[in-house]
Amino acid sequence: MVGVERILSSQVGILINDWYRFIRTFSVPDAEILKEQVEREIENMEEDQDLLLYYQLMEFRHRLMLESLVPIEMNQQRPTLPDLLREIENKQPHVKGTLDYYSNFFRGMHEFHQKNYVAAINFYKAAEEHLKNVPDDIERAEFHYKLADAYYRIDQHFVSLNHLEKAKEMYSTSEFYKAKVVGCNIKFGANMYDLYRLDEAESYYREALSLAQELNEETAQRIIGVIHHNLGLVKKRAGEIETAENEFLNSIQIKEHAETISGIRTLYMLSWVFYEQDKKDRGNQYFTIGLNRANFADDQEYIAKLKIIYALFEEYNESEVNESLSYLESKSLWQDVAELSEKLADYHYQKGNFELNREYLKKTIKAQQQILKMAEAL
Numbered sequence: 001m002v003g004v005e006r007i008l009s010s011q012v013g014i015l016i017n018d019w020y021r022f023i024r025t026f027s028v029p030d031a032e033i034l035k036e037q038v039e040r041e042i043e044n045m046e047e048d049q050d051l052l053l054y055y056q057l058m059e060f061r062h063r064l065m066l067e068s069l070v071p072i073e074m075n076q077q078r079p080t081l082p083d084l085l086r087e088i089e090n091k092q093p094h095v096k097g098t099l100d101y102y103s104n105f106f107r108g109m110h111e112f113h114q115k116n117y118v119a120a121i122n123f124y125k126a127a128e129e130h131l132k133n134v135p136d137d138i139e140r141a142e143f144h145y146k147l148a149d150a151y152y153r154i155d156q157h158f159v160s161l162n163h164l165e166k167a168k169e170m171y172s173t174s175e176f177y178k179a180k181v182v183g184c185n186i187k188f189g190a191n192m193y194d195l196y197r198l199d200e201a202e203s204y205y206r207e208a209l210s211l212a213q214e215l216n217e218e219t220a221q222r223i224i225g226v227i228h229h230n231l232g233l234v235k236k237r238a239g240e241i242e243t244a245e246n247e248f249l250n251s252i253q254i255k256e257h258a259e260t261i262s263g264i265r266t267l268y269m270l271s272w273v274f275y276e277q278d279k280k281d282r283g284n285q286y287f288t289i290g291l292n293r294a295n296f297a298d299d300q301e302y303i304a305k306l307k308i309i310y311a312l313f314e315e316y317n318e319s320e321v322n323e324s325l326s327y328l329e330s331k332s333l334w335q336d337v338a339e340l341s342e343k344l345a346d347y348h349y350q351k352g353n354f355e356l357n358r359e360y361l362k363k364t365i366k367a368q369q370q371i372l373k374m375a376e377a378l
Contacts, residue, residue, distance in 0.1 A: 009048035012041045016051075016058050023058070023065050024142060025179060026219060035062055050099060057102045064109050067261070101130035109146060115301055115331045117153040118374065124150060138177060141170030145180070148187060155335050155371045157191045164188055179219055182211045186226060193234055194335070202234050225257020229266045236273060245273045264293050264302050271306065275313035283313060301336075304328055308340050312347050318356075325363065332374065338367035 019034035042055060108123030124147045131143060148163035168184040171177040189204030205227050212223045232247030252258050252266045267290030275283035287310055294302040304324035311321050321344065328337050345360035 006046040007041050007044050009046055009051040012038060012045050013051055013054065015041060016054055020058055020061070023061055024138070025177070026065065028065070031062060031065065035059070053099055054102070057099070057106055061102075061106050061109070064106070064113055067113060098130065098133045101127050101134055103127075104130070105143065105146070108150070112146070112150055112153075115153075115333070117150050118332055120150045121147070121154075137170050138174065141167045141177075141180070144170070145184065145187070152187060152191055152194075154332060154374050155194065156374070157195055160191050161188070164191070178211060179215055179223065182208045182215070182223055185211070186223075186230065189230060189234075193230070193237070196237075198234050198238055202231065205231050205234065221254050222256040222260065225251045225254035225266075226262060228254070229257070229262070229269070232266075232269060232273075236269070241273055241277060245270070245277070248273060261297055261299065264290055264297065264299055267293060268302055268306055268309070272309055275309065280313065287314075300327055301331065301333065305336065305340070308344070312343060316347075329367075332370070334367040334370040334374070338364050338371070341367060 015034060015038050019031060019038055022031040022034055038055060038058075042052070045051070104123045104127035108120045108127060111117075111120035111123055124143070127143065128147075131140065134140060134143075144163040144167040148160045148167060151157075151160040151163065164184050164187055168181060168188075171180040171184060185204045185208035189201045189208065192198070192201035192204060209224065209227045209231075212220050212227060214220075215223065228247050228251035232244045232251065234244075235241075235247055236244035248266055248270045252263065252270060257263055258266070267286050271283050271286040271290055274280075274286060287306055291303065291306045291310075293299075294306060304327045307317075307320050307324045311317055325337060325341065328340070341360045341363040345357050345364060348354070348356040348360060
């Protein structure tokens with residue numbers, strides 16, 4: 001009986017590289033096809049433990065892509081991230097070189113996905129020690145972009161901007177990565193927004209919008225939804241509340257954006273802007289939809305934020321407010337803590353609750369101090 005001819009692991013490695021290329025460009029259908037092809041080939045592949053770990057790492061990265069892009073309900077039957085992570089960690093002592101890079105890089109992405117941004121940065125830094133083993137400039141660009149995003153989340157804006165410059169320069173060498181250039185512009189805009197450079201933030205978002213309209217329709221629509229959301233943030237901060245409302249509505253009306261995790265952020269902002277305009281029915285409508293979506297996705301950050309907004313505009317509950325703020329503090333989301341604590345301080349001042357007003361002002365100051373401490377620790 002003639003045995004089944006074994007497939008060279010190097011051939012499967014080429015397929016995994018192609019799979020990863022589609023993951024990096026968020027091409028979900030192509031990535032799914034390559035994933036299935038790789039899994040078929042592995043069944044008849046010569047034994048290669050390093051290649052199998054590379055496959056497991058890529059499966060982990062594939063899942064991270066789906067968690068961020070694909071409508072929540074489509075992910076329910078897939079392997080969970082903790083399950084995949086346990087498999088990888090069991091083999092961690094044996095990895096080296098490029099695999100060590102990917103192991104730390106993808107685990108950093110997992111921590112980022114869990115909103116543990118400082119832990120994510122620590123894994124990214126471990127990955128950076130092996131970046132020299134990665135010859136692909138686009139992979140280097142991906143690394144700098146992810147690190148920039150993590151620094152942005154903990155308000156280290158100038159460090160974030162430095163890594164974004166590197167990422168954008170590398171992505172700009174290929175038309176294939178135009179969507180990534182758009183992503184860099186969006187993140188430039190977000191940093192400028194946090195630095196209160198609102199005109200520059202809007203300029204980056206407008207440039208991103210123009211480039212996004214040149215992309216294929218499905219990818220473009222998702223990104224355009226994010227850009228309209230961010231323009232809404234700029235207009236809200238500029239005091240143009242009705243324009244902000246329109247931008248958030250433009251965002252949530254884009255199905256490709258609304259059905260992702262990012263859509264929950266837009267529902268949160270819609271609730272806030274309607275409440276601020278004393279349109280309580282609309283505010284409550286978007287609060288309810290947003291809270292249901294956040295509960296379904298187990299997005300504890302936005303569950304906490306939505307509960308605080310509800311307390312400010314509908315029915316105040318001190319224990320829920322404290323619990324929600326404590327969660328945001330536990331995730332080192334100090335910018336959010338500072339902003340919401342200040343709103344709570346204003347609320348209690350208006351109500352004549354001066355003791356609680358002082359308590360929340362103290363929380364605001366503490367959060368601002370923590371932002372500075374994180375900068376010193378990194």
